[in-house]
Amino acid sequence: MQWGRVRRITALSIGVLLLATACAGQTAELRPPAAGADWGECEDVDRVRGTTLECAMITVPADWNAPDNGEKMEIALLRARNDRQTERIGSLVINPGGPGGSGVDFAAYLADTLPTEILSRFDIVGFDPRGVGRSTPVDCISDADKDAINGFAPDPVSDADFNALVALQNQAVSDCYTAYGDGLARYASVQAAHDIDAIRAAVGDEKLTYLGYSYGTLLGSIYAQQNGAKLRAAVLDGAVDPGLDDVATSEGQAAAFELAFDNFAAWCTERGSTCELGPNPRKYVMDLLAKATTSPAVSNGRQATSGWILTAVIAALYDESAWPYLSAGLSEAAAGDPSLVFQIADGYVGRSPSGEYDNSTDAFNAVNCSDDATVETAESVRGLQTTWRASYPMFGAPLATTLLACALWQAPRDPYPTGASTGGPTIVVVGTKGDPATPYANTAKLAAQLGTGEVLTWEGEGHTAYPKTPCIADAVNGYLTDLTVPPPGTVCPAR
16 A cells, blocks of 8 residues: 555545645755746646636756756646636646645646635646656556555565565665666655746746645745745645654654544444444444455455555545545445445546556655655564554554655655745645644644744644635635735634
């Protein structure tokens, strides 16, 4: 099973997926490309009614530490402009999270879902970060290996099973190093944050207005540190704490997913006899995982192993609207039909019905492992697996094993800097009390580290908040359009 850190397309609802089945101080020496993207027709993006969609490619240095060495990467952009736009402020540059999420696809989605107050004032500009999707993509892990890793037991107990998972992950890591070598370090977040300033120049904005979800909050915070004076406004929703290493991040997620599952279980049992998982949903799922280890249900020749089932659970906990699908899917899997479980899990890991994957897992590893300053070993991961299993019974051991890819990583690291944003505006950091992927505790930590952060809280469930409720939407809309910062301590109710 391949998940952990902050997973891809995290701001999209699972319901949509079901239907769709460098260092600080260097900035002055960096020379982004000249402003002006060559906009044209978008070839592989669904149309949005009442909106003009245009796409472009811009060229950036492959290595911002050596921008004049002649090596380049291409970054794909999409611009969505509402046909009724008036009093245009500029561009709202967005990132959906991941790492590995396509901002091109997400911008088209937001062009049909963001509040009118935003669509009427801003172009929505999305980009595939370097290595992702259409932007010089990293492509090095075979579909067969992705299937094997995703379906593998999330908590391999025996030494033989654990070593088999290590071998699988080592094969994927070795294939990527064979394909890209030390160049993998160029996909680090600190490089991608410099690309954002090239995007700002390409869309012709003097200052950047930014909306980042989940991993997109990390990119936004790095940009704010690099280029605070070039920032007009930023909303960071679903905060990553840049001060945590991968081990601390994963343990925080383990605790947050346990809380999110408890909230799901309480919702389910409140439905009484209509809860397909009975009076004890946690026991139901743990029993189903155990059964799937020895006798998995089969759909179209695919075995619904414990890895696939837990991936579906994780995916559905990202959005409260997916809870009914999860309850039904688990019940159906227990009865021998895992098709809905596969549908949920496949949308999360980027697998098509035909078994072909997008490159989000490849990019996810390249970015996370390049960013990771700490170097674990397979042996230390094994120890964490045992410790976290006791503390976080459903999610602890699986979160520990997701550290294996970076523990085995062969390419150089390029950790991002941490620190305050200087010379820029107040940044709104949005946190959700029931967020499983970016725990709420991260919110205040990121705001404090930025030095200019203001916390906006939603007492809801799932991953990210804007624009799910009117209270959050009104606060963010006012900030983005009028630069009106929400009052300190603003808390929005769950409903």
